[in-house]
Amino acid sequence: MTDTPARLLTLLSLLQTPREWPGSELAGRLGVSARTIRRDIDRLRDLGYPVEATLGAEGGYRLVAGAAMPPLVLDDEEAVAIAVGLRAGAGHAIDGVEEASVRALAKLEQVLPSRLRHRVGTLQSATVALTRGDGASIDPRTLTAIASATAGRERLRFAYRARDGAGTRRLVEPNRLVSTGWRWYLVAFDLDRDDWRTFRVDRVSEPFATGARFAPRELPMDAVAFVERGLRGGPAQTYDVELRFAVSAEAVPAWVGAAEAEADGVGGCRVRFACGDAPEWLAARLALTGLPFTVVSPPALAETARSLGARLLSAGAGTPGPPDAAGLPDAPGPPGA
Incomplete structure (x- = not known):
């Protein structure tokens, strides 16, 4: 292999396999001399790749952990596997990794050859993921298009379906994607309405980055707080919640x-937090965790949980209980939904 850049990439791909490579084996694989391998190893080190060499009959080369993560070189199968996994993580908002999944997926799909992009799409369409709660499944291509426009500060056009089913076209300056762990929201400045809005991403379709750049505007508050305010239907009083799990x-x-949780000394924990959701909605979400819990306070939440439990028991027994005037509210939607 006489093309030095191509040879270096191939060598790096081999070294990223977790094993030690004898110099003679690397030379044979690449069709060059052992001396050329040594020069190429030095080039990789100059580029910041920590390649370790061991001496002796069983010696060789291996890539070790360094101070920073160098660029990865993936073969076709590895790239497809990672893209499918990232799509699953991003499209179903897996708690804790959702935003990182979208960022990584946007980078990967930008450089995937068309043949691999087709394979990823085929695999994705043939699989289904089991999700917890009522989080809506999202086309990862929608997420990556929004993420790319947000990172590149490009104005974004898309079709949007409101809560009542009405369809509109929007032109926005995207600011941030926010995941609640069960749904995705886009915080953006709506140019037609001349105001900030939040949009449920599962109601977005046909996203298109226009290529028109914009200077970032200052959001009135943190993006997460902005979405939380929208979920409550605007500024509202919060109440303190204490639970025992x-x-x-x-x-x-x-x-x-969970960041406010304290161990109770008997294998469980107490959790305290401020909540702005309706008690009915919070009780339903807590039930969907599948975890055993007790409401310590407030009394209104405890009563709501008892009422919800009684209704579910009646439904399971086939004996409908008395109607509940409060009922269970529809999923809250932010402004723009």
Whole structure:
């Protein structure tokens, strides 16, 4: 192999396999001399790749962990596998990795050859993921298109379906994608309405980055706080919640407020957080965690949880209970939904 850049990439791909490579084997694989391999190893080191050499009859070369992660070189099968995994993580908002999945997927799909992009799409269409709660599944291509426009500060056009089913076309300056762990929201400045809006991404279709750049505007508040305000239907009073879970703090979903959890000394934990959701909505979401919990306060939430439990027990027994005037509210939607 006489093309030095191509040979270096091939050599790097081999070294990223977790094993030690004898110099003679690398030379044979690349069709060059052992001396050329040594020069190529030095070039990789100059580029920041920490290649370690060992001496002796069983010696060789291997790539070790360094101070920073160097660019990866993937073969076709590895690239397809990673893209499919990232699509699953991004499209179903897996708690804790959702935003990183979208960023990584946007970078990967930008450089995937068309033949591999087709394979990824075929695999994705043939599989289905099991999701918890009522989080809506999202086309990862929509997420990556929005993420790319957000990162590149490009104005974005898309079709949007409102809560009542009405369709509109929007032109926005995207600011941030926010995941609640069960749904994705886009925070953006709506140019036609001359105001900030949040959009449920599962209601977005046909996203198109226009190529027109924009100077970032200052959002009135943190993007997460902006989405939370929208979910409550605007500024609202919050109330303090205290729960006791019969599992460790590590097992409690982050959205519940696991960062505020304290061990109770008997294998469980207490969780305290401020909430602006309706008690009916919070009780339903807590039930969907599948974790055993007790409401310590407030009394209104405890009563709502008892009422919801009684209705579910009646439904399971086939004996409908009395109607509940409060009922269970529809999923909240932010402005723009």
